[in-house]
Amino acid sequence: MATRGPDKPPMDNRIWRIARRPVGTDFAAALELAEEDFAPLADGQIRIRNTHLSMDAGTRMWLTDREDGYQPPLPVGGPMTGLVLGEVIESRAEGFATGDLVRAFGQWADITTVDAAMSGAILLDPTVADRRAWFGPLGMNGWTAVWGVEQTGAARPGERVLVSAAAGATGILAVQIARLLGCEAWGVAGGAAKCAYLTGELGIAGAVDYKSGALAEQLDVAGGFDVYFDNVGGPLLDQVLTRMNHYGRIAVCGLLADYTSGTRTAPREFDQVLMRRLRIEGFFSPDFMHEGPALTRRLREWTERGALVMPYDVTTGLENTLTAYAKLFTGANIGKVIVELTP
Numbered sequence: 641m642a643t644r645g646p647d648k649p650p651m652d653n654r655i656w657r658i659a660r661r662p663v664g665t666d667f668a669a670a671l672e673l674a675e676e677d678f679a680p681l682a683d684g685q686i687r688i689r690n691t692h693l694s695m696d697a698g699t700r701m702w703l704t705d706r707e708d709g710y711q712p713p714l715p716v717g718g719p720m721t722g723l724v725l726g727e728v729i730e731s732r733a734e735g736f737a738t739g740d741l742v743r744a745f746g747q748w749a750d751i752t753t754v755d756a757a758m759s760g761a762i763l764l765d766p767t768v769a770d771r772r773a774w775f776g777p778l779g780m781n782g783w784t785a786v787w788g789v790e791q792t793g794a795a796r797p798g799e800r801v802l803v804s805a806a807a808g809a810t811g812i813l814a815v816q817i818a819r820l821l822g823c824e825a826w827g828v829a830g831g832a833a834k835c836a837y838l839t840g841e842l843g844i845a846g847a848v849d850y851k852s853g854a855l856a857e858q859l860d861v862a863g864g865f866d867v868y869f870d871n872v873g874g875p876l877l878d879q880v881l882t883r884m885n886h887y888g889r890i891a892v893c894g895l896l897a898d899y900t901s902g903t904r905t906a907p908r909e910f911d912q913v914l915m916r917r918l919r920i921e922g923f924f925s926p927d928f929m930h931e932g933p934a935l936t937r938r939l940r941e942w943t944e945r946g947a948l949v950m951p952y953d954v955t956t957g958l959e960n961t962l963t964a965y966a967k968l969f970t971g972a973n974i975g976k977v978i979v980e981l982t983p
């Protein structure tokens with residue numbers, strides 16, 4: 641296969657490497673920004689000049705040494721990996737040419753080098769006005785939100801749907817999608833400002849501030865829930881289990897409460913699964929990757945007519961990536977956390 645791409649990559653590349661496993665949210669002690677040279681591309685590989693990095697809370701699990709997760713841990717000494725967006729600058733992969741806009745699982749770096757097939761690289765429509773949408777509503781967060789509400793949560797029109805981490809990237813989409821599907825959408829988020837955003841800006845039915853000290857009382861105001869789209873696990877799950885309607889469904893999307901604490905969610909109120917005849921089911925976006933194009937079409941239609949919005953929390957500069965990443969675990973963000981790289 642011929643090498644394509646007249647652009648010569650620079651001699652060195654900045655790349656975040658995992659020096660050791662992080663403890664809590666001390667990412668600066670764990671990840672180091674290194675410089676390295678490029679090796680020639682192998683067959684099937686592409687080189688992408690990253691314009692944006694997606695910060696995703698689930699990647700925190702890849703930084704632990706647990707072997708029983710949904711994917712093996714990233715090795716210490718290796719590069720930090722996540723979703724990246726940018727233009728192809730060199731290609732030895734069929735179907736990818738210099739200048740193509742792509743999204744892939746690649747390195748947190750100025751320039752990513754990946755096997756196109758193994759990294760799930762896909763060509764993106766460059767006519768989408770804001771390319772960041774390929775990380776938000778038109779990306780993994782969007783697919784996850786629609787799948788969790790509609791398929792795993794099996795939400796029906798008129799039902800009451802509660803979403804945790806509702807002001808974050810996945811949650812913000814899940815509450816809006818629940819409403820688009822005719823449900824009454826409620827969110828749980830940390831702090832009055834986030835709750836005001838959810839009810840004021842987005843106009844969902846209600847928001848519960850889990851940091852207010854009055855979580856139980858606020859949940860009681862809402863009444864029972866038919867679907868719980870859970871991004872968090874932990875003690876919040878117990879509070880919700882006792883407020884589910886009979887035959888309710890809990891769609892387990894993520895377990896944020898466990899990611900940095902190292903604890904494991906073990907609901908004390910598990911008996912409510914029997915008492916209320918609940919269904920609890922986890923779901924994981926790579927399992928429905930083949931549905932991506934169809935999901936993207938629906939998400940794009942909602943986005944283009946303004947029915948689905950996403951605020952972006954943007955940090956500029958590869959060197960500032962860890963500041964952006966920490967926001968996911970301290971709750972400093974509303975919407976999608978992105979690092980924009982300077983050329």
Ligand SMILES: NC(=O)c1ccc[n+]([C@@H]2O[C@H](COP(=O)([O-])OP(=O)(O)OC[C@H]3O[C@@H](n4cnc5c(N)ncnc54)[C@H](OP(=O)(O)O)[C@@H]3O)[C@@H](O)[C@H]2O)c1
Pocket residue numbers: 695696697698780781784805806807808809810811828829830831834871872874892893894895896897898923924925926967968969970971972973974975976977
């Ligand atoms: N299953 C899948 O395929 C899939 C795919 C994508 C994402 N996910 C999951 O979706 C969830 C959200 O991920 P994201 O990347 O979209 O991040 P995000 O929601 O943009 O950011 C994380 C948010 O979670 C909240 N949070 C953090 N620690 C918390 C805790 N201990 N208790 C309660 N809330 C906490 C924070 O907001 P507050 O201020 O409200 O605390 C923070 O803003 C994660 O659990 C992730 O694993 C799953």
